[in-house]
Amino acid sequence: MGISKLDVLGQIYDIYGTFSSRLRVACVRGCTACCTQNVTMTTLEGYRIVEHLIHTGQRHLFHRLHHSSHHERFQPTITTNKLLTLCMQGDDPPEEKSCLPGSACPFLSNNECLIYLERPFACRCFFSTQKCEATDCAVVDPFLVTVNTVFLQFIEHIDAGGVFGNMIDVLLFLESEAQQKRQDIDASPNYPGGLPTNRCIPGIFVPPEHHSMIQPILQTIRKSGILH
Numbered sequence: 520m521g522i523s524k525l526d527v528l529g530q531i532y533d534i535y536g537t538f539s540s541r542l543r544v545a546c547v548r549g550c551t552a553c554c555t556q557n558v559t560m561t562t563l564e565g566y567r568i569v570e571h572l573i574h575t576g577q578r579h580l581f582h583r584l585h586h587s588s589h590h591e592r593f594q595p596t597i598t599t600n601k602l603l604t605l606c607m608q609g610d611d612p613p614e615e616k617s618c619l620p621g622s623a624c625p626f627l628s629n630n631e632c633l634i635y636l637e638r639p640f641a642c643r644c645f646f647s648t649q650k651c652e653a654t655d656c657a658v659v660d661p662f663l664v665t666v667n668t669v670f671l672q673f674i675e676h677i678d679a680g681g682v683f684g685n686m687i688d689v690l691l692f693l694e695s696e697a698q699q700k701r702q703d704i705d706a707s708p709n710y711p712g713g714l715p716t717n718r719c720i721p722g723i724f725v726p727p728e729h730h731s732m733i734q735p736i737l738q739t740i741r742k743s744g745i746l747h
């Protein structure tokens with residue numbers, strides 16, 4: 520039996536976790552100003568969270584998502600690979616409603632993440648070199664932005680045909696039993712309109728100044744054989 524997309528996602532998370540464990544950042548456990556309702560993810564990442572909620576008897580957490588769905592939140596209209604395709608073609612991307620302040624993430628409880636081990640990549644890759652409280656926003660190393668973009672590209676690639684959106688919208692779509700039974704996530708379900716479709720990688724986007732620095736990471740991904 521071939522490796523499942525969820526297994527591939529787990530391996531990508533592991534590779535990124537090894538990389539990020541070496542970063543020097545201000546982020547510590549219990550620092551949660553960045554845990555807002557503006558988190559985005561793919562449906563593949565959503566399946567991983569939903570499986571966890573079901574297997575750990577935490578279906579009740581969907582109530583929190585319903586409650587949060589009444590609040591304004593960042594709802595992207597374009598995926599990373601689509602954005603990069605437009606850039607490569609010299610076309611202007613659509614204007615996104617820029618980052619909203621955002622209420623607290625529905626999975627945040629007593630300054631802890633209720634789905635920490637299953638959290639989406641957007642949460643795994645969000646680091647700041649200075650405390651956000653001090654500057655009112657994250658300070659992110661440009662090389663980290665490049666690495667994160669590449670990982671976002673790969674994650675979208677393995678979920679090509681799935682969709683991308685705000686975490687709340689994606690999880691509420693996956694809430695129904697009909698969707699949860701689709702464990703074979705190669706069977707393209709009828710995704711809701713309005714959520715942009717994931718695409719294959721049009722080309723890796725790495726600024727020239729980061730070409731050599733990122734090679735070890737790209738080699739690790741290639742050597743793992745998880746992306747065919």
Ligand code: SF4
Nearest residue numbers: 546550552553647651
């Ligand atoms: S990104 Fe900012 S708010 Fe989030 S953990 Fe790091 S320092 Fe804290």
Ligand code: SF4
Nearest residue numbers: 554624626627632642
């Ligand atoms: S899923 Fe967890 S890590 Fe991500 S924003 Fe919510 S509480 Fe924070």
